[in-house]
Amino acid sequence: MILILRICLATASFSCVYCLTCLHCTDIESPRHCKHVMECPSGEVCHMHMTTTKYGEVLYDLGCTETSTCYNRSHGNQLCDDCCSTDLCNAAGCGHTGFPSGRGPICYSCSAQTTEGSCHTIDFCATNEMCMINEEREFGDRVYTSRCAVNAHCENQNTETAAIIGRSVSQHSRSVTETMCHQCCHRDLCNAHCVPITKADYCASTPCVNGRCDNSMTGYTCVCDQLYTGQNCSEVDYCASTPCVHGRCVNGITGYTCVCDPLYNGQICSDVDYCSTTPCVHGKCVNGKTGYTCVCDQLYTGQNCSEVDYCASTPCLHGRCINGSTGYKCVCELSYTGKNCSEVEYCASNPCDHGRCVKGMTGYRCVCDPLYMGKCSERLKKDCRDLRSITNVSGVYKIQPEGSMQTIDVYCDMTADGGGWTV
Structure with missing residues (x-):
């Protein structure tokens, strides 16, 4: 097909700053599926030319054209020309839909290019991918590879290659291939060039007071000496000896604190905590070496302080109180009687030898057996x-x-x- 407007081919004969990058395909049925690009010379814009063949096929020519000769026109469904002035903008035009909105970046995709910026093939990345460019030195040549890369893979590669960027093959006996630059980015066509990353020396100020400093691309990490901890290994690690037998050690300014596991207590969590089950229902639990003791609240008694202490008020005035499930019982001292051992028992000494003793409020009297009289001791x-x-x-x-x-x-x-x- 002969183009009505001149399409400029990208060559190495010109150098352009801030020039457009446009899709560059001939006789393609869908502009947005074009996977070739060109960099337009200065003063040119992206162009789309649509024509219909005698067989009714609608085909598109994509490329660059001079701004002065660019104009948009349409003659029914047979012929159309459209110009635009942003990168890859000629994916749309002449009524044709461009790239979808929910897409990943459009990236350069070339392998083993020995001239930087000479890639003219693109690929459409998935939403979980980035644009990647890798520069290696092989057999003395600089070799460039660009493509789409999964985000996670790209991030891992950045970390792994950062440590060897800038090494010389003559200084290290390695393979004939050496990574010089590795970069990833998110914008369309952002992987045209690879800019070497200079690794900062975050360890230059010797920040690790008691330990070794490991430099990285974004900062440093301290590997502390034994007995030290903290970001800069400046704190004494009182937990280094793992003192907490059954618990977690929390380091402090002047010492450590143990946070004990369930069923354990003590300064180093070495004692069994018999009180962990809160056995004392109405009282305080005192832990011991082999068990626990309950100090009961007032009015409660029993091993676990679960029984009401009816003897708490010491109701037995002259006797011993025995607690029961529903009340108390008094065991009176000699010469006392009554529910609370508050009454004198005048008959306690059995004064009536041959008769029955009858207790009174202030004394007793004897009811003698037959043939006896007085205190029932005389016939x-x-x-x-x-x-x-x-x-x-x-x-x-x-x-x-x-x-x-x-x-x-x-x-x-x-x-x-x-x-x-x-x-």
């Missing part, structure tokens, strides 16, 4: 004369006549003629 007298040995008061007395098993009540006169008269 009944046989007549009033015998009574003179125990009383000289006249009155009615119970006597047991000699030879009789019966008792009778008689009146004894204890005053007339020496007393002892039965009336």
Whole structure:
């Protein structure tokens, strides 16, 4: 196809600063699928020419043209010319849709180019890719490779190659290929040239006080000596000896603190924490070497302070209190009785030898067995004369006549003629 406008081919015969890069294809059916580009000479713009063949095929010629001869025109569906002035802008025009919006970058894609900037082939990268260019020295030549690269791979390559950039083959016995430059970027056509990266010496100020400094592309890392820690190895690492037996060591300014694992306590987390299960329901748990002890709150008792202490108010005045599940019981001291051991037990000494002791508010009385009298320790007298040995008061007395098993009540006169008269 003969172009109505002149399409300028990119050659090495001109040098251009801030020139356009345009798609460059002939007889292509879809402009945005063109994978060749050219750099326009100064004063030229991107151009698209559309024509329809006698067979009804719509074809496009893409390239550069002088600004002075560029004009947009359309003659129905048969012929169209369109000009634009931004990089790769001739992917669209003459009613044709350009590149989609949700795409990755458009990158140069060439292998083994020995002249930098001489690549005229492009590729359409995925959204998770970047433009990459790599410069190597091989057999004394500089060899350039450009393409799309996955983001993660590109970042890893930047880190790995940064350490060997600038080395000389004559200084290091390595392979005949040496990486001189490796770069990745996100913009369209950003991988036309590779600019060597100068690696800064972040270790020049010797920032690592007690350790070794490792330089990197973006900063430094300190590898601390034993017993030191911190970004610049300036802090004593009290945790270096791993003192916390069952826990995590937290380094401090003047020492360390152990954050113990469950079931352990103590300064170095070496003691079993028997109190970790909070066994004392109503009290404070005191941890020991082999177990725990509960110090109960007021009104509570038991190994785990789970029982109500009914004896807490010391209700047994003269006795010992025994706690129960629903109340208390008093075990009274000798001579005391009652629920709270508050009553004197006058009968406690069993004063009535041959009879029953009846307790009163202030003392006791004896109810004697038959044939006994007084404190139930004396047998009944046989007549009033015998009574003179125990009383000289006249009155009615119970006597047991000699030879009789019966008792009778008689009146004894204890005053007339020496007393002892039965009336």
